[in-house]
Amino acid sequence: MTGLGAELPPMADGLCYEPTLPLPYYSDGTVTLYHSRMQDVVPLLDRVDCIVTDPPYGETSLAWDRWPSGWPALVAPLTSSMWCFGSMRMFLDRRDEFAGWKFAQDIVWEKHNGAGPGQPDRFYRVHEHAAHWYLGAWGSLHTGQLRLTHVGPLRASTHNRAGTPHRGSMPAVDWHDDGLRAVRSVLRVHAMHGHALHPTEKPTGILEPLIAYACPPGGTVLDVFAGSGSTLDAARRLGRKAIGIEASEEYAEVIATRLSQGSLQFGEEQEIEKTAGAELLVGGRVTRLADRDEVAPSVGLFPTLEVPDR
Numbered sequence: 001m002t003g004l005g006a007e008l009p010p011m012a013d014g015l016c017y018e019p020t021l022p023l024p025y026y027s028d029g030t031v032t033l034y035h036s037r038m039q040d041v042v043p044l045l046d047r048v049d050c051i052v053t054d055p056p057y058g059e060t061s062l063a064w065d066r067w068p069s070g071w072p073a074l075v076a077p078l079t080s081s082m083w084c085f086g087s088m089r090m091f092l093d094r095r096d097e098f099a100g101w102k103f104a105q106d107i108v109w110e111k112h113n114g115a116g117p118g119q120p121d122r123f124y125r126v127h128e129h130a131a132h133w134y135l136g137a138w139g140s141l142h143t144g145q146l147r148l149t150h151v152g153p154l155r156a157s158t159h160n161r162a163g164t165p166h167r168g169s170m171p172a173v174d175w176h177d178d179g180l181r182a183v184r185s186v187l188r189v190h191a192m193h194g195h196a197l198h199p200t201e202k203p204t205g206i207l208e209p210l211i212a213y214a215c216p217p218g219g220t221v222l223d224v225f226a227g228s229g230s231t232l233d234a235a236r237r238l239g240r241k242a243i244g245i246e247a248s249e250e251y252a253e254v255i256a257t258r259l260s261q262g263s264l265q266f267g268e269e270q271e272i273e274k275t276a277g278a279e280l281l282v283g284g285r286v287t288r289l290a291d292r293d294e295v296a297p298s299v300g301l302f303p304t305l306e307v308p309d310r
């Protein structure tokens with residue numbers, strides 16, 4: 001499929017050629033990576049279950065940090081569900097670019113530390129947002145159940161009587177602790193300080209809950225700004241297929257090396273405060289999150305970058 005819609009001009013030999021996907025830069029049967037501008041590849045792709053991506057915010061002087069105008073509209077034919085990382089400033093500045101999308105929810109990634117020393121006239125920023133956008137009917141989306149087993153004593157059962165003044169016409173409700181807790185919208189996960197492969201690398205620990213939520217097991221996740229390949233790596237760990245696009249050859253090479261070295265076991269890098277040691281229900285399977293002491297400080301396979309995250 002081309003998705004381009006327009007009639008193709010004849011070539012010098014008088015024949016018409018449909019644009020085709022470039023050869024993958026890396027492929028292992030589960031992950032496919034294209035080294036290209038996303039604008040050139042996206043119109044040639046088939047639909048995917050969800051997009052999880054982290055665009056250039058356009059907030060630094062880094063050479064690649066330029067917002068490709070119109071990309072949220074360009075990817076819209078490919079999926080109905082998209083997690084997009086960004087700062088509040090980015091989402092406000094670019095709000096018109098998301099005009100066709102409906103806003104569903106957002107999560108806050110709380111890092112253990114911020115970027116550099118901070119600015120004396122501002123709060124010390126230690127977080128990023130990821131916004132969940134969707135198209136079509138909410139009920140038609142895949143929305144996975146995310147529940148954590150609670151570490152510690154169960155709470156006492158409660159009984160809320162019907163007819164009390166502050167409950168109005170609400171019926172009586174009995175609540176019993178089943179030992180499960182909803183995953184909260186503020187997730188505390190260590191940033192990649194000291195062992196990042198990319199200046200704005202996202203830890204797989206923040207990506208895994210988003211992927212598990214939006215993509216069914218065996219489904220396909222697309223990251224159109226793949227960077228170090230963190231989304232692709234996290235998707236593969238979770239038993240999802242993944243497609244990545246990365247314009248920089250340097251980072252395409254980082255991704256290929258990272259993925260051909262194999263993944264760490266699920267949970268090895270992550271730390272979700274208060275839930276470490278708990279179990280995460282992902283796609284019907286229970287997966288144990290790492291205890292704090294087990295958090296691996298480094299992948300150890302690559303040269304590391306000493307750059308502040310944004």
Ligand SMILES: C[S@@+](CC[C@H](N)C(=O)[O-])C[C@H]1O[C@@H](n2cnc3c(N)ncnc32)[C@H](O)[C@@H]1O
Pocket residue numbers: 036037038039053054055056057064065066068198200201202203224225226227228229230231245246247248251
């Ligand atoms: C914010 S970084 C992604 C970092 C990634 N989430 C990670 O964890 O490593 C954005 C990436 O998009 C790439 N990029 C910028 N413009 C692009 C374009 N037009 N098409 C594809 N990739 C692009 C940059 O080279 C950069 O690596």
